[in-house]
Amino acid sequence: MPTTPPSARSYSSGTSGVPLLGDTIGENLDRAVHAFPDRDALVECATGRRWSYTEFAADVDAVALGLLALGVAKGDRVGIWAPNRAEWTLAQYATARLGAILVTVNPAYRSHELEYVLNQAGIRVLVAADRFRTSDYAGMIAEVRPRCPALEQVVLLDGPDWEGLLAAGRAGDPAALAERQAELSPDDPINIQYTSGTTGFPKGATLTHHNILNNGYFVGELCGYTEHDRICIPVPFYHCFGMVMGNLAATSHGACMVIPAPAFDPRATLEAVASESCTSLYGVPTMFIAELADPEFDRHDLSSLRTGIMAGAPCPVEVMKDVMGRMGMTEVSICYGMTETSPVSTQTRADDSVERRVSTVGRVGPHLEVKVVDPATGRTVPRGEPGELCTRGYSVMLGYWGEPAKTAEAVDPAGWMHTGDLAVMDGDGYLSITGRLKDMVIRGGENLYPREIEEFLHTHPDVLDVQVIGVPDEKYGEELMAWVRMRSGAEPLTAESVRVYCAGRLAHFKIPRYVHVVEEFPMTVTGKIRKVEMREQAAGILAGPEVPPGR
CATH class of the missing domain: 3.40.50.12780 (ANL, N-terminal domain)
Incomplete structure (x- = not known):
């Protein structure tokens, strides 16, 4: 079997002439106080x-x-x-x-x-x-x-x-x-x-x-x-x-x-x-969209802006152009990461093109490594081919508090954090996130996992079973939709009744916007829920002329 030359593999390391800091946070703050005693450190506008x-x-x-x-x-x-x-x-x-x-x-x-x-x-x-x-x-x-x-x-x-x-x-x-x-x-x-x-x-x-x-x-x-x-x-x-x-x-x-x-x-x-x-x-893209849409946007003097960070979701090209043009953030940076990696693993640079900033999440950060692997074999895939994004370096967490088994599932023996995200690395080392191995939903920059919401909705006395999926949304990128099987004789749930049940017990952004009551879920022949099929059906349900059942 032919092998991929190392230079053509989806691997990149972040070289840097700037060394890692060896301080604690307190020591590092002391250095700043000594160097800049009279400069502003913190302003609370409210x-x-x-x-x-x-x-x-x-x-x-x-x-x-x-x-x-x-x-x-x-x-x-x-x-x-x-x-x-x-x-x-x-x-x-x-x-x-x-x-x-x-x-x-x-x-x-x-x-x-x-x-x-x-x-x-x-x-x-x-x-x-x-x-x-x-x-x-x-x-x-x-x-x-x-x-x-x-x-x-x-x-x-x-x-x-x-x-x-x-x-x-x-x-x-x-x-x-x-x-x-x-x-x-x-x-x-x-x-x-x-x-x-x-x-x-x-x-x-x-x-x-x-x-x-x-x-x-x-x-x-x-x-x-x-x-x-x-x-x-x-x-x-x-x-x-x-x-x-x-x-x-x-x-x-x-x-x-x-x-x-x-x-x-x-x-x-x-x-x-x-x-x-x-x-x-x-900000996340929805924040910048809201700022640009403010009726009094033009009366604010934003001429001091030079840079900034946009993260949490892909940025539409027109929004990026407005952020750079109307807001003056010509050096705005796109970052990608996850809490488990402190969080940033990749970042665009100030001289990257608009195209790079809207179509990729940049290149690996200093002193870090990234690779794209075949999820089934763990082998690094050739550049241009999709696989799971992994990262290694100073940023990887110690582990999940009190959960060594879950830590071992996420961080392999070689120290690679498996992100669960599907990515493609191009010839210059830029990464594009193309999907998710799991069913994580990104709503307005918040990472939501359906299983947690499903577990909570299972506590509803009228719910026999529930599956939660992400569906496209113009404002937030994705919204939550719950597919619910009701117990015999129970009144069908609606989005409003679910909101009432969750209020005060579940964060507002975890409460499904849409509720769809069904007799059965789409299943594989082996009895596994087919969320891919649910998402496909949901697109038709939400685009239909009638109000979706249970909405």
């Missing part, structure tokens, strides 16, 4: 609060010493459950100073998901907003707390809890914090981020200082960041996009983090860019 690097470090230390006073030890899990706000960022760097493991909890979670994460991670201290919009965080915490034995302390941000923590920290001994930080290693776990899993429950990707600090740093390097950059971060902090590609990319370069609003708001984002002279703007 409140007008701002911190220089010196002021930011002082408040980070106060939070860290406050947590130390609560008895937080190295390796303890500290949860953070809040929308984007300055206190979120302070907690991020404070836990890093202590060597506590920050568990980022999605602000859209409801009691069902919160309880699972609190127990699975063994969270000892939970820092949380009291409420935001329709989310009563304090109420949900009170509801689940009796069933969460590890949870010892809850620190609510909007009242005496947080102020008490800061006061205790400011009265603490800085030498105790310095002593703790000196005990830390860059290879210590520092962050658990939950990513939906096919097991029916989220899995906690466990990441180190070395993982996320270097990933943020090199993403920033490819964006050309310096201390003169000001990065507008409307993407959520609970995800790597916000806290790594945003916050850590900024502080590792002495740049400024700008929080435009607690949650994404296109007008507030545009106002933040203009008022703070931001040089970089982040």
